[in-house]
Every structure is written in structure tokens, then in C-alpha cells.
Amino acid sequence: MFGRGRKIAPYLFISPFFVGYAIFFLYPVIQSLQLSFYRQVGLTNAPRFIGFDNYIRLVSKDALFIKALSNTTYYALGSILIIVPLALLLALILHSPKLRFREFFRFLYFTPNITAGVVVGIIFGLVFEEQYGLVNNLLLAPLGIDNVRWLRDSRWIMPAVILLGVWKWTGINAIYFMVGLQNIPPELKEAARVDGATRPQVFWHVTLPLLRPILAFVLTVAIIGSYNLFAEPAILVGPEGGPNNAGMTMTMYLYNRGFRELKMGYASAIGYSLAVIILILSVIQLILIRAFRED
Amino acid sequence: MKKLKAVLFLLIGSVLLSVAAPVAAQELELWTFVDTHARWFQEQAERYAEEVNADFSLNVVQIAYGDMHDRLQISIQSGGVGAPDISDVEQGRFGGFLRGGGDPGFVELNALLDGGGHTENLVSARQALYTSMGSVYGIEHALTPVVLYYRADVWEGAGFDPQEFVTWDDFVDAARAIVAENSDVVPLPIFERLPVVLLRQQGADWFNADGEVTMDSAESIAVMDWLLALKDEGIAAQTPAGDALWAAFKDGTMISMVGADWYGGFFKDNAPELTGKWKAAPLPAFEEGGRRTSVYGGTGATVVATSDHVEEALSFLEFAMLSIEGNVRRFELTTLWPPYIPAMADDRLHAADEYFSGQDLGALFADVGPEAPPQWQSAFRSQLNSLYAAAFQDIIDGNRSPEEVFTEIADTIRDEMEFES
Numbered sequence: 237m238f239g240r241g242r243k244i245a246p247y248l249f250i251s252p253f254f255v256g257y258a259i260f261f262l263y264p265v266i267q268s269l270q271l272s273f274y275r276q277v278g279l280t281n282a283p284r285f286i287g288f289d290n291y292i293r294l295v296s297k298d299a300l301f302i303k304a305l306s307n308t309t310y311y312a313l314g315s316i317l318i319i320v321p322l323a324l325l326l327a328l329i330l331h332s333p334k335l336r337f338r339e340f341f342r343f344l345y346f347t348p349n350i351t352a353g354v355v356v357g358i359i360f361g362l363v364f365e366e367q368y369g370l371v372n373n374l375l376l377a378p379l380g381i382d383n384v385r386w387l388r389d390s391r392w393i394m395p396a397v398i399l400l401g402v403w404k405w406t407g408i409n410a411i412y413f414m415v416g417l418q419n420i421p422p423e424l425k426e427a428a429r430v431d432g433a434t435r436p437q438v439f440w441h442v443t444l445p446l447l448r449p450i451l452a453f454v455l456t457v458a459i460i461g462s463y464n465l466f467a468e469p470a471i472l473v474g475p476e477g478g479p480n481n482a483g484m485t486m487t488m489y490l491y492n493r494g495f496r497e498l499k500m501g502y503a504s505a506i507g508y509s510l511a512v513i514i515l516i517l518s519v520i521q522l523i524l525i526r527a528f529r530e531d
Numbered sequence: 532m533k534k535l536k537a538v539l540f541l542l543i544g545s546v547l548l549s550v551a552a553p554v555a556a557q558e559l560e561l562w563t564f565v566d567t568h569a570r571w572f573q574e575q576a577e578r579y580a581e582e583v584n585a586d587f588s589l590n591v592v593q594i595a596y597g598d599m600h601d602r603l604q605i606s607i608q609s610g611g612v613g614a615p616d617i618s619d620v621e622q623g624r625f626g627g628f629l630r631g632g633g634d635p636g637f638v639e640l641n642a643l644l645d646g647g648g649h650t651e652n653l654v655s656a657r658q659a660l661y662t663s664m665g666s667v668y669g670i671e672h673a674l675t676p677v678v679l680y681y682r683a684d685v686w687e688g689a690g691f692d693p694q695e696f697v698t699w700d701d702f703v704d705a706a707r708a709i710v711a712e713n714s715d716v717v718p719l720p721i722f723e724r725l726p727v728v729l730l731r732q733q734g735a736d737w738f739n740a741d742g743e744v745t746m747d748s749a750e751s752i753a754v755m756d757w758l759l760a761l762k763d764e765g766i767a768a769q770t771p772a773g774d775a776l777w778a779a780f781k782d783g784t785m786i787s788m789v790g791a792d793w794y795g796g797f798f799k800d801n802a803p804e805l806t807g808k809w810k811a812a813p814l815p816a817f818e819e820g821g822r823r824t825s826v827y828g829g830t831g832a833t834v835v836a837t838s839d840h841v842e843e844a845l846s847f848l849e850f851a852m853l854s855i856e857g858n859v860r861r862f863e864l865t866t867l868w869p870p871y872i873p874a875m876a877d878d879r880l881h882a883a884d885e886y887f888s889g890q891d892l893g894a895l896f897a898d899v900g901p902e903a904p905p906q907w908q909s910a911f912r913s914q915l916n917s918l919y920a921a922a923f924q925d926i927i928d929g930n931r932s933p934e935e936v937f938t939e940i941a942d943t944i945r946d947e948m949e950f951e952s
Contacts (some may be wrong), residue, residue, distance in 0.1 A: 277951055278631020279608050293950070365775045387772060388924055475597055476917050479924030495601050497914055498608070498630045 272504035290505035304489035312462035314398035323409030331417045345407030357471025360400050390482035416450035452525045463514050486510050558588045560615040564596040567796045567865035575851035600624040607636035611837025616844045622660040622829040626912040637668040638834040649853045654870040656905035661831040669831025670852045673867035676900045677825040681787040683810040693812040702815045706766045719767035720785045726755045731904045732825035738909040747941040755933035777801045791827040795866035806886050824899035868896035
């Protein structure tokens, strides 16, 4: 009796999480997989089984889905190629013991991250506005550059969203890198310097390889975050992604089909496609990082 | 011991109070996306509590346009979780609730409207927007007659009186002269929905009475082409997005606006510093003797079917929306011209409006109102609007022709209709 109780007790202690997980996460995940094979349109209609029709329509007939996928990939590339190096650079600067007011700067770069996406979207809508906005009037006009139609020219919408991403995400990523830098024993760098390595050589051959776990983490989070991007572009250019749907991301597309047009079956199919894409990309990226480790 | 007694006394007292307090208080929740509506509903709720049911109270919740409709749909779909008792639904989004041909999740109002003898008192073309297969689900707030708002100081200062324009040609001639003097001003701001507003002025729409898409009709394409020609000439220009719109009104760039009755309230809320500078005139017609107005927008009040207080909600809506008093107060607070015919003759609708240079806006709306064209509802309208919103900039910038875009959108919607049938 006593022994049995001891076996059950630990499971009871951890059960609240799993019960909550099953009800609020596992059930919808399975339910929506099932729904993705049904046509369910409207508020109160019964679903009708249609096999793979939703998936087939998605990849063969739905140009907007492909558009959303390419927009999102554009953002993901931009955020990885710009935000990650920038964050690393910022971390190196903030890590330097010579910097004055270090704590203040750390705080400053972190604040965008704790600001709600909707608030950021509204403020940046004003910042990027073409006639009265800050970027055009205060940054570009003094340089003699003509007004850029940030939110109305389909070529400029994604760059604007990436700029917003840079503002919002660079700080938090820099903090991850700083934690990594603090964990690198200074003796290693000193030893390399004693052996005659230059500063860039120390960075490439000592610092960067030791930052690899942090880099893997930052990249994985960046990819997942990029493919889940929603609030900022939805507020900045509207739920349809603005002119030519140039700002429409995958999650916005899913939301529009599911919650505005009430096509729940179709939206479930989009959701599963998105999950598969993120999974594949994350695996590829982890393999690449690990291959890096072997040499 | 004394202390213990006091504590016990307090405890028992508070338990008794908490049991006794909530006996009859009836709190209903109402969602709207317009602040002018929120103010009016609040005031009507206080009046209802005073005159009809002292226990009634209304929690008016204001949520942003897109968000409110999305949340309402989701809560109805999930069986009423978190749903309000009463909600405003904008006519452009109402069609979405009918998607799939199902029940939209609202209380059918036929019994209230027919039984109370209200049906004849409401403008039927407006009620059609909230009707599906004979069932009425909403009561319209506004007739939404469209007029030409203009900066009286600018137009009259240049020697023109827009009240005397008969056709759009008259308007364009005067605008040409104004732009020749000052090329910075915009006599005709083009907003996304202007083409369809002007199409309705001509008696057509993007959907017809049978629910078929007619966006690619010759008239529909012609209106857009006409606007683009005016844009090339420097008479028309696209409105800035978001709040910058009001900046463009305030700095004097945009000197007129084609807008419905509700636009009057928007001016007062967003550009109070322009008090006394605006006036409004009937829309110029496309040909002499043609219709001098259109319809644009509109919002219906609905009762959500999952509400626990359906009777009280219906009674409140009848009190506020189907009474002369309620409709008059709404006009005074929001400039929404009542779609409730008995209220139209009330003297209070004809007060001089300080914002509009002392003009009697009511007289203008009453004058053009009877000509207001019908507008057809479709379950596919919000999707068509989404496609159009994404393509609009390309049309304005001249990257794609109206004919190409309108045909493409109409075909996409036809394909959707077929996929879902």
C-alpha cells in the first residue's frame, strides 16, 4: 500500500502540467489534424470529409499561400542575416569592460522586447508613414533622399517589417550572446594572445566556436519566431498584408482564412503545413550547426 | 471576548450582504467598434434604466473594428464563450457570419419588428443588409446617405459654391481651377471604397440582387478608370493611411471628402480645430437629373443567440433603436441619419451645426435620403473586400489596370463560390 502510494505520488505531482497540456494543447492539435481533412465553413455547419482536397488546393491553386510562404521566408532570411550578426556585434560591445554605463545600455536594448507587438505596430505605422512619418522626415530628408513609400510600395513593406524586427529583437539576442561570452573562460583568450593570435583570430578561432550552443539556440528561436510572425505586420499594414499582400505572413494567412472567412478545415491544413515547414527547417539548421562542430 | 464578538458580527454581516446584494441587478454586455456608438448606447442604457427597468445596466465594451468582429465570430463558433449579449456588426462583415449558409448565431428579430409594427418604419433597403432567407438579424443604425463634405473657406474663397454643382463635370471644372492656383491641394481624395460608393450612386454594386459578383461589369471598371484619369490630372489623390488622414485634413491638403452621414461625426472627433470651416452638399450626379447620393457603410445592432438575457436585450434595442427619442439622440451625438422613418421629421434633427458652419445637415440628409440606393449583401463580400484591399495600391499606382484586377477578383470569388457549393 505504502509502496504503491510512493509510485503514484510523483506522477500526481507532475500531473497538473500534463492534464493542462492534454486539454489545451494535445486535444486541439489532434482535433485540427482531423479537421484538416474536412470541409468546414461557417459558424454552425457540420464538417464534411474531403480527404486531401484542402492540401491539394493549398499547393496547386492557392497563389496567396505561396505568397505568404515566400514573404515569411524573406523575413526569416532578413532576420537571420541581419539581426543575428548585429546582436553578436552589440554583445561584443556591451561585454567590453571599458564601456561606461554598461547596465544602462543593457536595459535600453532590452526594453523593445517587452513592448507588446500591437503597440509596436501602431507606433511604427506612424514612424514609417510616407508624408508625415519620422523615418522619411527626420532620417532620409536631411540626406536628400526622397520619401520612401514604406507601407504602400510592395517592395518596401518587408524591409520595413525587418527594420521593425531589428529594433525589437536585436537587444534580446545580444543578451543571449552576452551570457555566452561571460561563460567563456578568459584564460583561453589570454593563452591565445600569448601564443601571438591577433584580435580577429581570437574571435574566429576561440570566441565564435565556444559560442556555438548559444548560436544554435538563437538561430532556432529566430526561425520559429520568424515563421510565427503575426502582430507587427498585421497592425502595420493591415490583416491582408497591405498592397499586393506584400506583408502577409503565414500566420496572418491562416488567421484570415480561419477566423475571418471561417474556413476552419482549410485553416487547419495551413497550420499543419506551417508546422511541417518549421520542423524541416529546424532539423536542417541543427544538422548544419552540428556538422560545424565536427571539424 | 468583545473583540471576538465584533469579528463574528462583521463576518456574518459581510456574508449576509454578499448574499443579498446581487439579487436583481441585470448587467448586459454590449460590443461596438465606434466610439460615437459607445457614447450613445451608454446614454440610452441610462435612460432605459430610469424609464423602464431600474435594475438594468449595460457594460459597453469598445473594441477595434477587425478585432471585434473576429472575436465575435470566434465566440459564437465556440458556443457563446465570452460572447456579449448585444453587438454591433458592420454590414461589410455581416456577410461573413452567413458564410456556409448557416445560422449566423444571432437572434431572429422578425417577431420583434413585425409584432411591434416596426418593419414599415424602417428603410427596407438598409434592413436588407442584415436579412438572410427572410430572417432579419440586425437593426440598422444609419441610413448612410453619402454627401460631399467640403472646406467652405477654400471653395468659396476661390469663387465656387459646391451647393450649386449639378454634375461631376461641374465639380471637375471648379477643381481644375483651384488646382491651377495651388497644386498642393486635393479636391477629390480617393479612399479604398470610393469606387464602389460612386458605383452605387449609379445604381449598381459589386454584387447584384441575386448574390452574383458584378465587380467586373463595364460600369464598375469605368468608375475606377474615371478616378484614375482625375488622379493623373492632379485633381484626385489617394488619402494617407491611418491617422495621417487627419493630418492631411488639418494641414489643408484635402479640401473635400465624399462621405456618409457618419463622416460628420468622425470630423468632429478627429479634427475639432476645423470647426466652422466645413460644409456639406449633395453629391454631384453623373448625369443631369441623376441620383445625388449613395450609401456607404452602415452597422446593425444584433442580439447574440447565446445570451442569457435575450428578452431584456430585445426590449432595450426596441427602446433605443425603434423610438423617435433614441434616433434623435443618436443623430445629435453621432450625425447618423436615422433609418427610422418616424424620427426623420423631428425638429431636433434640424438644429444648426456649429462644426459645419451653422449648416442644417439634417435638411441635406432628408433631402437626398429618399434617393439612397439599395446595397446587396453577400456571404462573400468580406473576402472580395480583402482581395480588393490587397490589389488597390497596384491599381492606384498604375501597375495593373482596373479591368485586369476586377476581372481576376471576380473570377476568384466565383471559383470560391463553386468550391463551397
